[in-house]
Amino acid sequence: MLQKLMRIGAAAATLVLIAGASAGADTIKVGIIGPLSGPFALGGKNFKAGVEAYVAVHGDTVAGNKVEFVYRDLDGPDPGKAKSVAQDLIIKEKVQYLGGVYLTPSAFAIAPMLEEANVPLVIFNAATSSITQKSPLIVRTSFTLWQTAVPLAKQVAKDGVKKLIITVTDYGPGNDAEAAFRKTFEAAGGKVVETIKMPLSAADFSPFLQRVKDSDAEAVFAFLPSGASTVGFAKAYVESGLKEKGIKLLATGDVTEESGLQAVGDAAIGIRTTYHYSLVHDSALNRDFVAAATKAIGNADELSFPAVAAYDGVHVIYKMIEATAGKQDAKTAVQSVSGLAWESPRGPVKIDPVTRSLTQTIYLREVAKENGRLVNKEIASYPDQPDWGLVK
Amino acid sequence: MDTIIGIGLDALAYGMLLFIISIGLSVMMGLMRVINLAHGAFAMVGGYIASYAIRQLGLPYVVAVPTAVAATVVVALPLEFLLFRRIYGGAEPLKQVLMTIGIAFAVIGIVNAVFGPTIKPIPLPGPLHGIVDIASHTMAVHRLVLIVAGLVIAAGLWLAVEKSNFGVRLRAAVDNPDMAAALGIRTDRLYLVTFGIAVALAAFGGIAGAELMPIEPTYALRYMVTFLVVVSVGGAGSTTGALVASLIIGLVDTAGRYLFPSYGMFFTYAAVILIVELAPNGLARRSA
Numbered sequence A: 001m002l003q004k005l006m007r008i009g010a011a012a013a014t015l016v017l018i019a020g021a022s023a024g025a026d027t028i029k030v031g032i033i034g035p036l037s038g039p040f041a042l043g044g045k046n047f048k049a050g051v052e053a054y055v056a057v058h059g060d061t062v063a064g065n066k067v068e069f070v071y072r073d074l075d076g077p078d079p080g081k082a083k084s085v086a087q088d089l090i091i092k093e094k095v096q097y098l099g100g101v102y103l104t105p106s107a108f109a110i111a112p113m114l115e116e117a118n119v120p121l122v123i124f125n126a127a128t129s130s131i132t133q134k135s136p137l138i139v140r141t142s143f144t145l146w147q148t149a150v151p152l153a154k155q156v157a158k159d160g161v162k163k164l165i166i167t168v169t170d171y172g173p174g175n176d177a178e179a180a181f182r183k184t185f186e187a188a189g190g191k192v193v194e195t196i197k198m199p200l201s202a203a204d205f206s207p208f209l210q211r212v213k214d215s216d217a218e219a220v221f222a223f224l225p226s227g228a229s230t231v232g233f234a235k236a237y238v239e240s241g242l243k244e245k246g247i248k249l250l251a252t253g254d255v256t257e258e259s260g261l262q263a264v265g266d267a268a269i270g271i272r273t274t275y276h277y278s279l280v281h282d283s284a285l286n287r288d289f290v291a292a293a294t295k296a297i298g299n300a301d302e303l304s305f306p307a308v309a310a311y312d313g314v315h316v317i318y319k320m321i322e323a324t325a326g327k328q329d330a331k332t333a334v335q336s337v338s339g340l341a342w343e344s345p346r347g348p349v350k351i352d353p354v355t356r357s358l359t360q361t362i363y364l365r366e367v368a369k370e371n372g373r374l375v376n377k378e379i380a381s382y383p384d385q386p387d388w389g390l391v392k
Numbered sequence B: 001m002d003t004i005i006g007i008g009l010d011a012l013a014y015g016m017l018l019f020i021i022s023i024g025l026s027v028m029m030g031l032m033r034v035i036n037l038a039h040g041a042f043a044m045v046g047g048y049i050a051s052y053a054i055r056q057l058g059l060p061y062v063v064a065v066p067t068a069v070a071a072t073v074v075v076a077l078p079l080e081f082l083l084f085r086r087i088y089g090g091a092e093p094l095k096q097v098l099m100t101i102g103i104a105f106a107v108i109g110i111v112n113a114v115f116g117p118t119i120k121p122i123p124l125p126g127p128l129h130g131i132v133d134i135a136s137h138t139m140a141v142h143r144l145v146l147i148v149a150g151l152v153i154a155a156g157l158w159l160a161v162e163k164s165n166f167g168v169r170l171r172a173a174v175d176n177p178d179m180a181a182a183l184g185i186r187t188d189r190l191y192l193v194t195f196g197i198a199v200a201l202a203a204f205g206g207i208a209g210a211e212l213m214p215i216e217p218t219y220a221l222r223y224m225v226t227f228l229v230v231v232s233v234g235g236a237g238s239t240t241g242a243l244v245a246s247l248i249i250g251l252v253d254t255a256g257r258y259l260f261p262s263y264g265m266f267f268t269y270a271a272v273i274l275i276v277e278l279a280p281n282g283l284a285r286r287s288a
Helices: A001-026 A039-056 A079-092 A103-118 A127-132 A145-157 A174-188 A208-215 A228-239 A258-264 A284-297 A306-323 A330-337 B002-031 B039-055 B062-080 B091-114 B141-163 B165-175 B175-180 B187-209 B224-234 B239-259 B266-278
Strands: A027-034 A065-073 A095-102 A121-123 A138-140 A161-170 A191-198 A221-222 A248-252 A272-277 A341-344 A347-351 A358-370 A375-385 B131-136 B137-140
Touching: A001 A145, A027 A039, A027 A079, A039 A065, A039 A284, A039 A306, A065 A079, A065 A248, A065 A306, A079 A103, A095 A306, A103 A121, A103 A138, A103 A174, A103 A330, A103 B002, A121 A306, A127 A138, A138 B141, A145 A174, A145 A248, A145 A272, A145 A358, A145 A375, A161 A174, A161 A208, A161 A306, A174 A191, A174 A221, A191 A208, A208 B002, A208 B239, A228 A258, A228 B137, A272 A375, A306 A330, A306 A341, A330 B039, A341 B266, A358 B062, A358 B266, B002 B039, B002 B137, B002 B165, B002 B187, B002 B239, B039 B062, B039 B091, B039 B187, B039 B224, B062 B137, B062 B187, B091 B266, B131 B141, B137 B141, B141 B165, B141 B187, B141 B239, B224 B239, B224 B266, B239 B266
Parallel strands: A027 A065, A027 A095, A095 A121, A121 A138, A161 A191, A161 A221, A221 A248, A248 A272
Antiparallel strands: A272 A358, A341 A347, A347 A358, A358 A375, B131 B137
16 A cells, blocks of 8 residues: 555656746747658758758857747648648647648648647748738738739730730649739730640640740640649749740749759759749858758759748747747737847848738749759849738 | 651650550550559659669660660569569459559659659660651651650560460460469469560660650659550450551541640540440450
């Protein structure tokens, strides 16, 4: 009997010790949700590289608190799984902040639980404009399709293109890109002769480009999700003879995204795109970022745009920890960074207090070869572009 | 006119690629009665090895392609006598599906870990790189190569199956495996050789078609449905059936995309439903 009591006593004492230890430590946990496996694994790898690069440069201690990152895999557009992964991080891991989220449906699924959990969410990628309207606790450090497509449409109209054909992949972001480009281009006096919506599953793009060839358009605007389809499309564009014929391909930067660009090959040289970030952006800050992120990801060919959004996302989370002195207060944390401006590796950025997305410089780039590698060389810039999807 | 020729040539190239990859799947389904959902994975592995051989080892294209095809067969053959051999015969479809899709998932995971998730290009040599004008239609040379390669493979397979001693035994085993074995045909050896040929053709298709179907980890399952459609339309085990089915699907798909781009795969599937309705066993099924 006595022995049994002693054993229970010992167990209880151990429990108290464990509980005491975890309550006393000043560790702030940050949950990062991203595709670490599956078809979007490159995005998740870049999230991780961006986070690790920021920690490598700025350390893991903020206002006396140690910051610990907890990663969770969310491999595809699965709202149910997104919700359970976020719940697991909030309840079991007791994270104070959430970051990451690659695809729009996941962001929509997580948004409703943020206020009750008292946890802010910093979006590293998902680019649909309306995401930040789903919860006052969402901040975004990536970009939106409206933001990158609108300056391109203005530039194309200014360059004197009158008739244009639009080819987009037939899904949410493709429709966003089409609407943004069409509205802006037509407002500037241009005419869209046709819109081709290509199925997500398309493998051979030559029939679509044959259609472009048979139209009387002077240029073609394209949006496709980066990966196998952008490589196939860019190749088919060159092989269809459109490039020789002088019909320009204009696109958002997704089409010449760096990790896929090398696979397109020299055929891509000359393609013009608009985007918020190029790996060869000319600044000391960017060179340091690329060096740190390349070291973190391990293979220079895999580094791409989500890494910079993750890097800036951690910057925002650090600022929120500073403002709340490490206490869990999501509302104050988000308020403290609303309007925050800083110098990112991509250039000057600012969190728009209304949209809670970034107001940033969008660059016009042209694919060129530098030191044997294909790069997006910046040739013009459009400063202070808001999220045109929400700011009218 | 230019447009019609253009669509025709693009359709032919795409159809031939489907044929090169799907024929191995068709033969395995006809002969060994196994639904090999890992077939796309073999095509992908061929592409990865070719890309590695050219970009990392610096081998010339003409050496790298046969090396990669041979290497894929060497990697796949142990799977035949360790795993595939146990599921031949079509008695337990669920077992076949679970095992082969399991292999496909494992291959996806392995290439993701070894080569990473980015697209791996297979650089073409100079002569294949350019574009040519045929009847005022601009066409990439590598697409013409696909057409020629498809024709050569179709002719070669037809000769092998219809005219050679190997073909006689193969046809016998397809028609009645038990009787063939009773007559002294070494069916296990026949299956091993056929498996090797099927893998080799898949690997070659994966390499030659990398410009149309880029090599990345999800390749293994991304195009699998299309390959299976070719087999079901053509009829398992038939070279001619697979060739005709590939060309029909290539043509309907390409023309449909050109004429009605926003309908997606609608016309392709409509054609498939129609054909399968009219000929439930495929266009040319060998075994009764």
